[in-house]
Amino acid sequence: MQTCVIFDVFGTLIQIHEKRNPHLQLLRYGRRQGVSPRTEHLHMFMTRELDWEEAAHALGIRSGYVKLHSLNRLLEEELASMTLYDDAQKAIAMLQEAGVKIGLCSNLASGYGPAVRELLPGLDAYGFSYEIGAMKPNPIIYQSVCRDLGVQPGQQLWGDRVVMIGDSIKCDRDGARVAGIAGFHLNRIGQGDFFDLIEFAECVLNG
Template identity: 40%
Template sequence: MLRISARKQPYLQLMKLAREHGRKPLPDDARVLMTQELGLFAAAEWLGLHAALPALAGLEQDLLSELSSVQLFPDSVPAIQMLQEAGIRVAVCSNLAAPYAIPVRLLLPNLDAYCWSFTAGAIKPEPDIYQQVAQQLDCPLSSLAMIGDTLEADCLGPRRCGMQGFHLSRDGSPTPDTFTDLTSFARFVLGSA
């Protein structure tokens, strides 16, 4: 639904900075940053970067630049409108660090549910995050259809939990499990309802 047009990757830069300051990376560092409600400075503190304030100011600028560059794909709103006008509830389920929820909410203010990894305490493809979407929508997992651009997190993980999962490959070719745009997916859902 959304894309970042000016990628700066401040959280990745933050983890590199921690490594440069002697912190040995842990396998779940990225997961922790996405499952805790941590802004950039709180994430830096969690990583033990107490003495790196000048570098953090630059990363904060990168974060603001990246957040202001978040845009909707042109097919996002028409697909959402098609579904909602037909009475189908629409949710966003996303792995992201806390600051990224702000532009998503501003660009998509009328969704029926918002499930963020930092509030769920889980990341896709972990079953708990999909369970939380189902709880927010007050429906069983088996009645949910999910689409996203990450095959494991948005297609295969949901399927293992009993959901319908589909892959969004904007530059690929359509298959029964892959769509190249959201309006085609919306038409498919409406035809299945």
């Protein structure tokens, strides 16, 4: 039986200590020009690979070099402040040593992808919304990660076991379950299915 584990990224494996919210800053800048922030703007950031100039143009926001440079600096400050949670590397190592395939599934703007891969190298699948073109809880993103892992969610016939964990009930527990994956909610103050990733990894290995 092949066992695969899918992790959410931010709030689960990686934390940002210095949040600068550069994409929100771009939307606030656009509001001063009469561009009202909408849900589809967030969707665009998360499902397309755009640099700052392309993003501003797509939103109809006029921005010069100085503004774009400042947004990029904010992003770089966030990226520089990213670290793994204390339990992340140990939990991944425990699972990999037991032969468990590991994948990531994250709603992510394109500027964050390379930094995430650098902090979490050598995994079996990287499912980022800006590369796939779909956001959690859309089943397409879970299916894409499972395809890269070589398993089919919801198909119990072959004995494959796919488990996911993350800090969002909607995306990482319920959305995963709709896609045929055993989804679990991580809450580090003890109000979810698991309170840390070591406990989760142990449960996967003992299950």
